Amino acid sequence: MSEHGVPARAALSDVTGKSSTRRRGEAEKKRESGGNRVSAWVRGGAHSRAGWKAGGSQDWLPHKFGALIVVMLAMAGCSERVHRQATIEEAPQLAATINMGDRSAAGQLVSGFHDNEAGGWRWTERQFAVTLRPPRQAARLGAELELHLSVPQSSIDQLKSLTLTARVGGTALAPETYRKAGDYTYRREIEPGVISGRAARVDFALDHALPPGAADLRELGIVVQSAGMAAR
């Protein structure tokens, strides 16, 4: 990272590793003498203890100490990078935005939604409703409602157009009509005083929907990806 908080994308040169220049003889000698001390201690513990009592070889102390360090390091190395400590969490809150694929927020889908589809979206019925957590100070400053939706070609082919309306706290929001298939965002401002409390129910309605048929037994309105409420 540069001193100004932006990474300098310097080209990185290739690095070729060089082998150690340590002389083979020395390395082998080292392995013979000190390199296998731990295993020697493990193998010959009784011998070492006898040596200690007899006042002979007393090199067992470094051996033991070395083994202890190796074991401790191994134990330390096996552990997780950062130990996790418990936290005191508050009760789960309503989400301000619900993504249709988010199963944890499915409880906020009050009615009119079909099962979650693989791509993280849901078909609705003609009428559908969600509960959202309004922004703080929404009562004083109002909020903005956003519904990300798709109008399928099959619906347009059969119904020609779809008009979506929404109601929040008994207040109707301006409708929007879709005459072409595609992705849309239904975005409406909610005036101050409309929302109170920590939960806001939003009721959506379409002027019509595809009725249940032989191909699909469900009533099909529009496809919704997400619904949310944010500060204005």
Add this chain to the structure above:
Amino acid sequence: MKHRDKLAVMVLGIFCLLVHWRGFTAWFRADDFAWMGLTLSVHHFADVVKALFRPLAEGTIRPWSERAFFMGGYALFGLNPLPFRLVIFGTEFANLALVNSIGDRITGVKGAGFVAAIFWTLNNSSATALGWASAYNQVMCAFFVLLAFHFLLRYIETGQARYNVYQWLAFVAGFGAMELNVVYPALAAVYTLLCARKFFRRTLPLAGVSVVYFVVDRALARPDHNSEYSLHFTGAMLRTLAKYWAWTVGPQYFWTPVHAPNWLVIAAVALVSLGLVAFAARRRAGWFAIAWFAIAIAPVLPLRDHITDYYAFLPAVGLCWLGGWAVAQAFRTRSRALYSTLALAAIYLLIMAPRTLAASDWNYRLTMRARNLVEGLATVGDIHHGKTVLLDGVDTALFWNAVADRSYRLAGIDHLYVTEESRDSIQADPDLGDINEFVLPPEMASAALDQDQLVVYDVRGPLLRNITSAYADRALEPRLPAMLEVANPLAAPLLGREWYAADGNHRWMPKRATLRMAGPNAAGQKIYLRGYCPDDQLSAGPLAVAVTVDGVALGESSIGKGQNSFELAFTLPAQAYGEPEMQVQVEVARTFHTAADQRELGLAFGVFEVK
């Protein structure tokens, strides 16, 4: 090593562990996190080299004792303190063995080194050196200096050239531990001058290495111009020397657990000092022991405003040898001085040990607070992945020991702030950092809460408590920030729609981009633009950058070749003063794109700041 020596070293090691058990079981704090955090910037071999040898922290280059120690330790063991402690205490056990061995050799009295090692273990300077991992440079530097001196003594004793070679190797390696190593040639020269005159000339070439190191280090190092580290070559150096002497012979700040009056502690320090000087006066090696203290403390004497207990870690060895010699000599000769010597030793232990234990405990408690926070944040990162964390209830000690050095990055948290209420309770320390960098402006906090991008935790208890809802219910006074990190996701609502998505720690703009931030709170303030301009953009010549604020043009600046990391400053208009919000527009003369990135790219920005 003889059986007796082995036993002595084992006893010293156990004694050291007993005295510094709180140090051995301590966690991490403060700079430790910054050093370990270097690992996060390493992706290629070139990054490793840069991280190991780039001057950092007042321009210091300590590849073994700081960079390799922390980066290697963190890469292998994460935030597990045990491997770090094993290395620190393993090095210290070696130091104790060397102090023991050298003490016996230079005094010619068996047991002098052992008693010196006991005195050294109890010295105040060892509490921080052994308890705070970032002070490992002291322990490692002491190791190389003592090792080099040990080989010098062996060279003098045997005349074998290989010991001279070993001395050189230990001495040169010591520069990787700490720059204090430059004093070694002076230690070797003074010793040989006083006690082995025949070898004096052979120590002089060592000074050449120190001179070369000093010149190269000064040329490469870029000090941070931190006022606390300013050098004062004045009479203050004598006062600093007196302070270090007093705090080596007695407790730092003359602290005692029973709140003994200062005059009493000063009297005790004076008694012990007189005893040491009187003992040294008639002995050449005694003068060397005092010279060891003076020479090893000399490099930090100009640091008038940065007097730190662990700076006396290596110098204290000299006085400990002297004390150990006096005690061992008194026992050996059974002279009349035995009782007075024992009385002085008892005074030293009595006034020193409580402060050492208390300092070790103080450090331990701080590290435990840091552990509670960082390990709690690791859980927060798991539960609220990707969200920004706001901490409430952070006090001065917790902030400077567990937040300021960005410990949270090691716990998987990218963005962490403290509440404004916390900021007001944290004592500012400009030499350590700027608290305001960690304060989330209310407007950004409010927007982030609404978008579920922020979680708030109370850190007052041993466990982090999620208080997001309660915090959200507080009436936050909307106020725009005076500093905006444009890559921060929480800053997005303040940016115009023309900005591209954040890319790591920066964000690209096209030809023109806008943002909102607070106006200046004092006349004459400027707006600073910091960012990055690649060579591709500069290949057509200098790039003109124009800034307007609320429609008023602030003039034009340009970025020339070689100024890839840039900082531009524009004086703000008088009418912007005191405004809660100003609209800033930046426009560059041209854009570019690359084969890999077909976007129209103007400049990459990191920070906009009004100050």
